[in-house]
Amino acid sequence: MRNRLKTLINPNIIIRIISLALAFTVVQVLISVNVINSYLQITLATICINIILAVSLNLITGFTGQFSLGHAGFMSIGAYTCAIITMRYGTLWSFILGVFLGALLAALVGFLVGLPTLRLQGDYLAIATLGMSEIIRVVFVNLDVITNGAAGLSDIPQFVNWIWLFVFTAGVVWVIANFLNSSHGRACISIREDEIASSAMGINTTRYKVMAFTFGAFCAGIAGAMYSSYFYVIKPDLFGFLKSIDILVIVVFGGLGSITGSVLAAVLLAIMSTFLQAFSEIRMILYAVLLVAIMIFRPQGLMGSKEITIGMFNKLGNMFSSKKEV
């Protein structure tokens, strides 16, 4: 019994919970004393949404090794579903329903698209997923009755605040991290490493590719729902090809195959982008130059495929303490 308790209450999990709670409280306090003003809150929301998008795309591209350019498409499904439901009912419950229904619909589309396309590899898969997200966008443009066409939906009730953002972001990252640290997750990673060897070891590669794709789409749907409910305006153009590229940039910048890298990259890029608002005219040029520079000096991304772990901090601490002894 004692042993069982010990394994259940893993010290790492406790540290994880404490640091998450700490992060939540600090930001909550900063919001209430207005250090994070309404302008910075937008950045905060962008960071959270981008974290969900980047981590879930990393699951597909960085861990399972399937190059997808259609993530914005899944996001738009979540965004529209949630927007339509909350606009009709306007209650908190309808928002929660909207988030999950949006995510489920995105996952369903991901599943249906993934089944045939994941037989493709590399560039071909990228083109297929790109086409898929364009199809979704065009469908939203043309479904005038429900989606109001190219003008999009506005006055979507705003339910998302810091608490929701935090719950969903932390939840998605936690679940994906857990998944990757399980046998099922390792099966996905083995496909990236060597698909042939992976199938020779008894892993149904198609099944796990579709699973990662569907799961990634599900999370992108959540991110989309957050987006529509926070920014109360959505239109099809927001979820075009460029949005997919934006997400991919975060993933590559953070490191393919690193969750903490994606989180770090989402935060840094948002801060960079906010900071660059001061130079509004040359903002995008500076942003691009910075990206190019970073990619030249760290082509594997900020973290490569490594993770920031608690063990790393321990090592760092040991290094300092041993230095002192010398």
Next chain:
Amino acid sequence: MPILKVEKLTKSFGGLMAVHNVDIELEEGELVGLIGPNGAGKTTVFNLLTGFYPPTKGEIILYKNGKEKHLQGLKPDIICKEGLARTFQNIRLFKDLSVLDNVRIAMHKNVKYGLVSSFFHLPSYIREERKLYDASMELLSIMKLDHKKDEFARNLPYGEQRCLEIARALATNPSILLLDEPAAGMNPAETAMLSDLICWIREKFKLTILLIEHDMSLVMKICERIYVLDYGMVIANETPELIKSNKRVIEAYLGEDVSDA
């Protein structure tokens, strides 16, 4: 009692008959060699047996618990689950994963917890992961790789990479093990150790082993029976002593005798 029976196995790539009417029969517990000159179709036979190519013609029958099971046309992961494991001629480890993960991934098919448990790390996850870890470590210590469990597979020396590949194949809990040139690139001392290892794991895991190898010292020493393949056809199926003096085999390797021409 046969455990695997291959009948009239044929594979053609366009006009090229890579494997032509090959019959192979493996008795349970046997250690059989598959040799032949370069390009004779040995690896193609392996790829057919493990489902990487669908055969053009022919049957592959596995006898398990007194039942017949046809393997031709099945996908590699299914065939692996039926109990055929293989290694690759050019090592195909999961290079950027740890030694431990390489073995754990091969044990995935036995894992009994579902997706939900993997998302939230429920008690069944903890229980099964512990079992998985213990089983992997046991296997690694048998292969004397346990002290390197956290190293990336790519950082292992060549000989240990070969061992790890065998360990990974064993992790799938096979009844038949197919080894594709396990001694390639090894020096004589390493080859000698490998041959001991192969004999030992056969006893320990009660395996039937089919072995492709170019190193004749290894093949002649450990194999009980040898199939010789040339131009996709079986030209001999005898014990090592008889193979050495088999005229057709010598011709296949060295060319026809000059005096015959």
